[in-house]
Amino acid sequence: MKKYGFAFIQTLIVLLVVLSFYAISWFGESYRFRAEPFDPFDPIYGEYVMLQYPDLKPDASVKQGLVYVTFITGEDGYARIDKISNDRFFGSVAGEYYDEYVTISQLTQYYVEQGTGKGYEDAEKLEVKADVSPWGTVRATDLTVRSE
Numbered sequence: 357m358k359k360y361g362f363a364f365i366q367t368l369i370v371l372l373v374v375l376s377f378y379a380i381s382w383f384g385e386s387y388r389f390r391a392e393p394f395d396p397f398d399p400i401y402g403e404y405v406m407l408q409y410p411d412l413k414p415d416a417s418v419k420q421g422l423v424y425v426t427f428i429t430g431e432d433g434y435a436r437i438d439k440i441s442n443d444r445f446f447g448s449v450a451g452e453y454y455d456e457y458v459t460i461s462q463l464t465q466y467y468v469e470q471g472t473g474k475g476y477e478d479a480e481k482l483e484v485k486a487d488v489s490p491w492g493t494v495r496a497t498d499l500t501v502r503s504e
Contacts, residue, residue: 377495379489380487380488380489380493380494380495381487381495381497383489383490384487384488384489384490384493384495385427385487385488385490386485386486386487386488386497387427387429387434387435387485387486387487387488388429388433388434388435388483388484388485389409389411389412389434389435389463389483389484389485389486390409390410390411390434390481390482390483390502391407391408391409391482391483391484391499392407392408392409392410392480392481392482393405393406393407393476393477393479393480393482403467403468403469403470403471403472403473404465404466404467404468404473405465405466405468405473405476405477405482405499406464406465407463407464407465407466407482407484407499408457408459408464409457409458409459409460409463409484410457411430411434411435411436411437412425412436412437412451412457412458412459412460413437413456413457413458414437414440414453414458415440418440418441418442418453419442419453420453420454421442421452421453421454422442422450422451422452422453423440423441423442423450423451423452423453423458424440424441424442424443424444424445424448424449424450424451424492425437425438425439425440425448425449425451425458425460426438426439426440426447426448426449427449427488434483435486437458440453440458447490447491447492448492449488449492449493449494450492460494462486462493462494462495462496463484463486463494463496466484466496466499468499475501476499476501479501479502481501481502482499482500482501482502483499483500483501483502484496484498484499485497485498485499485500
């Protein structure tokens with residue numbers, strides 16, 4: 357048993373990491389975000405679209421810097437900030453607030469098929485579908501061009 361114990365533990369850890377990635381979608385809530393693209397290419401990692409979210413504007417009571425947010429679906433079907441605070445709270449997603457938008461690191465880059473990044477950049481109106489887990493992690497699942 358000692359001979360295979362370390363390999364078993366390593367395999368178990370890898371399986372837990374993979375399961376936690378998919379658990380975001382299994383147990384989380386799905387949201388649609390309105391997005392705007394910029395900077396579509398990285399020579400090392402391939403083509404991706406950098407995204408910012410115009411609907412994620414906090415109120416004036418929040419200080420710039422590290423913030424924690426939860427989302428709610430608005431009347432138009434797109435996610436908006438439900439609650440935002442500079443202090444961590446249960447179920448919140450960590451983000452950065454600077455300039456005028458909240459930026460969430462898991463939602464800023466979306467890797468696309470090689471050769472399609474320019475098309476997303478030119479579209480200017482994008483929609484990102486993302487799953488948000490109850491424990492505060494985010495997983496972007498789809499990027500499409502909005503027709504509106």
